[in-house]
Amino acid sequence: MSDFPTELKYAKTHEWARDEGDGTITVGITDHAQDQLGDLVFVDLPEEGDSVEAGEDCAVVESVKAASDIYSPASGEIIAVNSVLGESPELVNESAFGDGWLFKVKMSNPAELDNLLDANGYQEVAASEEH
Amino acid sequence: MGLKTALYDTHNTMGARMVPFGGWDMPLHYGSQLQEHHAVRQQAGMFDVSHMLALDITGKDSEVFLRKLLANDVSKLQQPGKALYSCMLNPDGGVIDDLIVYFMRPGHYRMVVNAGTAEKDLTWMEQQAHAYAVEISARRDLAMIAIQGPQARELALPLLPEVLQQPASELKPFVAVDDGDWLVARTGYTGEDGFEVSLPAEGAAEFWNALAVAGVTPCGLGARDTLRLEAGMNLYGSDMDETTSPLESGLAWTIAWEPQERDFIGRKALETQRNKDDNLQFVGLVLEGRGVLRNHLKLFSGDEELGEITSGGFGPTLDRSIALARIRRGEYDSCEVEMRGKRALVRVVKPPFVRNGEIKVQ
Numbered sequence: 426m427s428d429f430p431t432e433l434k435y436a437k438t439h440e441w442a443r444d445e446g447d448g449t450i451t452v453g454i455t456d457h458a459q460d461q462l463g464d465l466v467f468v469d470l471p472e473e474g475d476s477v478e479a480g481e482d483c484a485v486v487e488s489v490k491a492a493s494d495i496y497s498p499a500s501g502e503i504i505a506v507n508s509v510l511g512e513s514p515e516l517v518n519e520s521a522f523g524d525g526w527l528f529k530v531k532m533s534n535p536a537e538l539d540n541l542l543d544a545n546g547y548q549e550v551a552a553s554e555e556h
Numbered sequence: 557m558g559l560k561t562a563l564y565d566t567h568n569t570m571g572a573r574m575v576p577f578g579g580w581d582m583p584l585h586y587g588s589q590l591q592e593h594h595a596v597r598q599q600a601g602m603f604d605v606s607h608m609l610a611l612d613i614t615g616k617d618s619e620v621f622l623r624k625l626l627a628n629d630v631s632k633l634q635q636p637g638k639a640l641y642s643c644m645l646n647p648d649g650g651v652i653d654d655l656i657v658y659f660m661r662p663g664h665y666r667m668v669v670n671a672g673t674a675e676k677d678l679t680w681m682e683q684q685a686h687a688y689a690v691e692i693s694a695r696r697d698l699a700m701i702a703i704q705g706p707q708a709r710e711l712a713l714p715l716l717p718e719v720l721q722q723p724a725s726e727l728k729p730f731v732a733v734d735d736g737d738w739l740v741a742r743t744g745y746t747g748e749d750g751f752e753v754s755l756p757a758e759g760a761a762e763f764w765n766a767l768a769v770a771g772v773t774p775c776g777l778g779a780r781d782t783l784r785l786e787a788g789m790n791l792y793g794s795d796m797d798e799t800t801s802p803l804e805s806g807l808a809w810t811i812a813w814e815p816q817e818r819d820f821i822g823r824k825a826l827e828t829q830r831n832k833d834d835n836l837q838f839v840g841l842v843l844e845g846r847g848v849l850r851n852h853l854k855l856f857s858g859d860e861e862l863g864e865i866t867s868g869g870f871g872p873t874l875d876r877s878i879a880l881a882r883i884r885r886g887e888y889d890s891c892e893v894e895m896r897g898k899r900a901l902v903r904v905v906k907p908p909f910v911r912n913g914e915i916k917v918q
Contacts, residue, residue, distance in 0.1 A: 463778065464590040466870045467846050485896075487848050489589055489778060489870050492896065518588070 427457040435547035442498040453526040457551040462488035465514040470506040479537045499537045505529040561606035562699045562757035570774055578672030580607040589778030593872040596746050597913050600705035601775040602767050607671035610695040614664050617688035629812035633659035637732040643802045645822025650798040653677050658732050670792050699760035704750035712751055715766045747787025747911045786871045788907025794867040806838035840907040841879040849879040856892045873910045
């Protein structure tokens with residue numbers, strides 16, 4: 426079974442966001458998403474300093490099965506990317522909510538986080554896709 | 557819900573992700589298909605291939621019948637147990653299925669056909685068999701397990717029925733030995749050494765579990781596909797089907813043109829096509845950069861569309877993406893693929909990409 430940590434916010438497009446409490450969020454794909462994709466073989470990340478809009482595609486994860494666009498859960502500036510994933514994309518499979526994080530955003534409008542789902546809401550989205 | 561093999565419960569117990577395939581519920585992987593792939597290249601892995609259909613063809617006309625039915629020639633099979641890969645063609649030269657046929661003994665051949673085509677194959681074969689003294693029986697009572705990898709034979713041998721252990725240890729490639737309903741063949745679909753074992757379905761779980769205890773890694777369809785792609789082996793339904801000829805699918809080597817008087821089904825169409833100079837060619841592709849080549853992506857040389865990828869994916873042994881493709885005739889060292897709205901350079905190579913653990917392309 427996939428994990429759905431309650432401290433995180435979720436997008437319907439299967440990204441998670443962790444509010445770091447300092448105006449930044451850490452973003453990744455959910456355990457459910459990595460499970461559906463299967464083994465990841467490539468991760469293309471944005472550049473530090475890029476500006477992103479909420480819902481804008483800014484990264485790509487590619488698995489043995491399919492390529493999938495990653496959408497930023499919030500608007501702002503990319504302040505860090507998990508460059509280890511270039512060599513070790515499998516970290517996303519092994520630790521989707523931990524070492525497999527993708528990038529960090531300094532939010533320009535933290536209120537956008539309210540538009541995201543909580544763990545229960547996302548779990549329903551995930552369950553509806555499995556049938 | 558699809559059909560279930562004798563190992564369905566075993567797969568679930570072992571944590572398999574099950575997916576529909578060819579009408580069956582089959583394991584895609586047991587956690588990581590990449591790790592399963594590497595296990596086969598480096599040690600040993602096993603696959604439940606019981607969804608494929610074993611058929612027995614018996615009767616005094618069985619050789620004559622198969623020489624009519626198949627594009628390859630079963631009269632090449634003189635030694636009992638010897639196996640042959642062949643296409644079964646329609647009169648237009650399209651591929652109804654690709655299969656393995658074993659010569660068991662005079663008047664008895666064993667054939668193994670693909671899961672998704674099994675019913676269609678049976679119907680076709682029964683139609684063609686009318687004029688011959690042959691009986692075709694589907695062996696749904698059998699399970700099939702492929703054990704593949706450099707250590708596969710060594711690990712599997714002690715777990716075979718005792719009477720088969722010695723003869724199985726002496727098998728040459730593409731030869732099988734049988735005892736009762738057990739058939740052990742030194743064949744496979746991964747580019748590695750190993751066995752494909754048919755056995756009574758009721759004994760399948762015990763054999764599978766014993767192999768697991770011996771250190772053979774359970775592998776799903778995901779690894780099976782990346783292994784066969786690296787080995788440059790065709791997948792029916794992707795690389796060829798009823799609308800494509802073996803001549804344009806990299807399978808010309810499986811057509812037995814001699815003796816000329818053997819009038820196999822599809823021969824006339826292939827002879828006409830053979831003399832044309834605009835046949836498509838079947839090639840391998842290696843993607844230089846990042847990304848994964850997928851089925852049906854279009855290939856170009858400048859503005860000219862050359863053809864498309866018939867099966868593509870990630871090659872874990874090469875750590876880059878590879879594909880099989882059908883393209884226009886011509887000398888191409890490289891071409892371009894259109895991928896996610898952009899063009900990327902691919903090198904054109906001759907498969908296989910990997911054989912017996914070794915990378916065969918630059």
